Amino acid sequence: MESTTQQFCCMMIPNLVNPHSSPWAVLPAGIHSASLQEVERAFASNAKRRRLFVGLRQACKALRYAGCTKLFLDGSFVTAKPIPGDFDICWDPSGVDPNRLDPVFLDFDDKRRNQKLKYGGEFFPFTWQAEPGKTFLAYFQNDRFTGQPKGILSVDLTCEPLE
Template sequence: MINTLWLKRPRWKACLLSVSAVPFRLPKPNPAATRWPALPGLLFSAYNIIVVSMIPALVPLSGSPWAVLPPGAHAASLKDVAAAFATNAWRRELFDGLVLASGKLRLAGCPAIYLDGSYVTGKPRPGDFDACWDPTGVDAAKLDPVFLEFANGRAAQKAAFKGEFHPR
């Protein structure tokens, strides 16, 4: 099962996706809706937007030593992600690295980050986090070069952020 955390601009809300389930279907177009630039095709009303943030409880998965996210898309804020996954000192260190990297990518114009791996599971001490970032609209002059450094098992990225990043 692949679990993914998606961070978007401009409010940096997060959406957790479990992509092993039935494919997520986008809503039907609504003439009164506005496009959300980070997710082409996803529409929302231009006014009276109410976002309910909730990360569901992790569920057991046959053959897995720890619980995982249930199938589906789950909206959440970074605060919710911290509450759900930064649950001990080590996980908080990893989360701090993710927040630092997210800020650097955001400054370069990155529209989305996808978080994967054991960090978004119940594993008590994940080794790191795995992420990929969307290069669409990124200003290369503003991008920290560490995001393009893949030598030695992405050692520079792990040293800077305690996780790995790959362009999507």
């Protein structure tokens, strides 16, 4: 009898909170693991959010194709803002094959216009500096309105059925 191993990736997105009077509720401080299915269920709740989720999913496929195994999701998409502008992703560059990476992920011209046109969001390698002394991974964990800590989502692309 042949033995098989099945890998399960179980997560749960926490409820949004607003302890610091931001314009809308945000994820509680910390990095919270989530599957794309959970992200869709929690945040793709209207036509604009569904369009953004389609772009997010396509970006995940493209990043995984290049060898990316993990990304972190931020932006108004993962808040209670009724009509979010976009999503923001910082992705793990370790193991990424630059020959397979969609060049738009490294196109930062015109406020990342081409990234937003193609996928609906903005993308940054998580090790890059967002501001002096702060990587994008750290930068994403602060509320831009209050300066207070807030949460982001972590998506393990090795667990995602993106075919």
